[in-house]
Amino acid sequence: MKVLLACALALIFVGGACVYNDIQSQKSEVSQRLGDEDSSTITSDIATSAKSSELVWPFIPGVSELVKAYYISSSKGLDSNDGSIKSPWKSLDKISSIKLEAGDRVCFQKGDRFNGHFVVNGSGTQTQPIIITSYGSGKQAILSGQVGESNGGDFQEAILVENQDNIIFRDLEVHNERLSSREGINDADAYGILILNSGTQVMKNFLFQKVTFKNVYAPKPILKDAGEDAFNGLEVSALTFLTEQNRVAGKEKNIQDVLVEDCYFENLQRLGVHIKHKGSRGKIGNEEINSNKNFVFRNNEFHHTGGTCILPIRTYNCLIENNLFNYPGDSSDPRMPARGSAVWTWHCYNTVIQYNKCQHIRGYLDSHGVHIDHNNHNTFVQYNYMEDCEGGFVEILGGNVNSIYRFNISVNDGWRENPKWKTSNHTLWLNEVVAYGEKQSEQSYIYNNTIYMDRDYSTSIDIDAKNTYVFNNIFYAKQGAIGTKQMNIKDHGSDFVLSHNLYQGFISPRFIKRDAQAIKADPQFYKVRLGSDQGFQLQAGSAAIGAGMVRDVPSVPGAGQGIFKHVPAYPTVDFYGKLLDVSKPSIGASKDK
Numbered sequence: 001m002k003v004l005l006a007c008a009l010a011l012i013f014v015g016g017a018c019v020y021n022d023i024q025s026q027k028s029e030v031s032q033r034l035g036d037e038d039s040s041t042i043t044s045d046i047a048t049s050a051k052s053s054e055l056v057w058p059f060i061p062g063v064s065e066l067v068k069a070y071y072i073s074s075s076k077g078l079d080s081n082d083g084s085i086k087s088p089w090k091s092l093d094k095i096s097s098i099k100l101e102a103g104d105r106v107c108f109q110k111g112d113r114f115n116g117h118f119v120v121n122g123s124g125t126q127t128q129p130i131i132i133t134s135y136g137s138g139k140q141a142i143l144s145g146q147v148g149e150s151n152g153g154d155f156q157e158a159i160l161v162e163n164q165d166n167i168i169f170r171d172l173e174v175h176n177e178r179l180s181s182r183e184g185i186n187d188a189d190a191y192g193i194l195i196l197n198s199g200t201q202v203m204k205n206f207l208f209q210k211v212t213f214k215n216v217y218a219p220k221p222i223l224k225d226a227g228e229d230a231f232n233g234l235e236v237s238a239l240t241f242l243t244e245q246n247r248v249a250g251k252e253k254n255i256q257d258v259l260v261e262d263c264y265f266e267n268l269q270r271l272g273v274h275i276k277h278k279g280s281r282g283k284i285g286n287e288e289i290n291s292n293k294n295f296v297f298r299n300n301e302f303h304h305t306g307g308t309c310i311l312p313i314r315t316y317n318c319l320i321e322n323n324l325f326n327y328p329g330d331s332s333d334p335r336m337p338a339r340g341s342a343v344w345t346w347h348c349y350n351t352v353i354q355y356n357k358c359q360h361i362r363g364y365l366d367s368h369g370v371h372i373d374h375n376n377h378n379t380f381v382q383y384n385y386m387e388d389c390e391g392g393f394v395e396i397l398g399g400n401v402n403s404i405y406r407f408n409i410s411v412n413d414g415w416r417e418n419p420k421w422k423t424s425n426h427t428l429w430l431n432e433v434v435a436y437g438e439k440q441s442e443q444s445y446i447y448n449n450t451i452y453m454d455r456d457y458s459t460s461i462d463i464d465a466k467n468t469y470v471f472n473n474i475f476y477a478k479q480g481a482i483g484t485k486q487m488n489i490k491d492h493g494s495d496f497v498l499s500h501n502l503y504q505g506f507i508s509p510r511f512i513k514r515d516a517q518a519i520k521a522d523p524q525f526y527k528v529r530l531g532s533d534q535g536f537q538l539q540a541g542s543a544a545i546g547a548g549m550v551r552d553v554p555s556v557p558g559a560g561q562g563i564f565k566h567v568p569a570y571p572t573v574d575f576y577g578k579l580l581d582v583s584k585p586s587i588g589a590s591k592d593k
Contacts, residue, residue: 195239522543537590
């Protein structure tokens with residue numbers, strides 16, 4: 001028997017805000033069936049989810065009709081039960097066999113572990129999403145694809161959503177430490193949750209909130225000695241969004257409108273989140289439909305990933321903000337490939353990466369705080385704090401257009417010693433190489449950043465690009481040296497503007513000489529404290545205050561609307577949130593204290 005619920009909430013969407021009207025009679029009915037605690041949780045969860053998702057999709061639950069809730073408990077349930085809260089089912093096989101309908105709710109018992117393969121069989125709607133969550137008290141329910149060799153081997157993913165949409169995941173823990181092979185599954189693959197579009201229609205509306213992802217590994221490790229192709233083929237991730245190639249005109253597909261917030265990622269073989277669209281065959285579709293669209297990652301924590309924390313490949317409109325990235329490229333487990341920037345983008349359009357903390361990035365290649373890989377358009381890396389990033393600060397590879405680093409703080413980045421590439425550590429690196437040869441990036445803007453180091457090492461500055469603008473930055477080497485390991489600039493006869501930067505300490509003399517209006521002075525930081533961004537504010541009387549240049553810069557496409565509703569077209573504040581004087585800019589990430 002299915003448990004029927006009447007939703008205790010009506011939400012009215014007025015001018016972009018949700019107004020919640022409590023329907024007391026319906027709440028009483030829910031309470032009678034579930035008890036006050038679960039009734040309250042349902043109301044709160046739906047309200048919270050609706051409010052959180054408003055910038056991604058207009059999720060506005062109305063009064064539900066006969067919503068069904070299914071309960072699963074591995075410790076108390078039986079698959080012969082009726083699936084009610086008092087008589088729950090036991091296994092992932094059982095819930096996978098149930099055809100879910102719009103508004104249904106799947107609830108896993110807290111404190112229980114569920115090993116197996118949960119296939120989400122059904123879609124919600126924009127106003128009645130399917131909600132997958134936990135119930136009861138205690139620690140989050142754990143779902144894992146690990147079942148062991150005696151049960152046919154570990155599954156590729158713990159949770160599979162294929163060609164279904166309008167789904168909320170909330171308050172769960174997901175593992176998938178694959179130790180045994182399974183027939184038909186690549187030993188180099190493993191996912192926690194796989195969202196897969198293999199069909200012919202657009203999939204929309206996914207919310208992940210307060211989900212914990214841990215311990216996702218494939219049976220076969222891919223280490224650096226295996227080479228670049230093997231490394232790129234290792235796509236193990238906690239959360240993957242994958243759209244297969246568009247091959248039929250008129251049936252183009254992608255995944256759209258996704259919000260991942262307040263989630264926790266730890267101990268992952270390579271990737272935290274992987275967003276990938278395989279593009280199109282021939283001239284089918286355009287860049288927008290041949291990319292996954294409107295993705296937001298906010299207020300998440302990533303700790304000890306063997307590779308990158310968030311990797312967008314072919315996205316169109318992506319916002320990554322207010323996240324903590326701690327030890328990407330980690331090597332604490334021998335199965336980790338030990339290489340990865342906190343975030344890097346490939347063939348993406350309109351990406352804003354802002355207000356994140358990137359620290360302790362490791363790796364024998366790449367491994368900058370944030371790097372812009374190949375063939376991206378309109379990438380804005382702004383207002384981030386980066387510290388102890390082994391590879392360096394700025395990395396812009398070939399084929400990019402409109403790459404912007406601004407109002408970031410970089411502390412002790414670029415200390416790598418790679419015997420096979422002695423100049424692999426960079427303060428600034430703009431590279432011309434793409435997969436099919438060479439293509440210089442164009443329109444790169446590096447301005448109003450604060451670069452600080454007080455450790456004894458030296459970095460490189462290598463620029464091979466067209467139309468590059470480096471201005472209003474502070475380069476401060478209290479110890480060590482910036483740009484003295486190697487300093488090369490190739491502009492290919494295009495604009496190269498280096499001007500109004502402030503230098504203190506040992507900075508490459510050849511680099512300073514090319515600066516049209518170099519300022520050599522102590523910037524007078526307020527109080528430098530490693531591990532904190534607060535010390536890099538400028539004190540009154542600093543030579544950097546009001547000494548910058550005014551220059552036209554690219555605007556953020558779509559600013560003020562959609563997922564970029566709260567992102568201005570141009571910077572209006574400094575790193576610390578103080579209003580800028582655009583007619584008389586300062587140098588560095590801070591206007592003043």
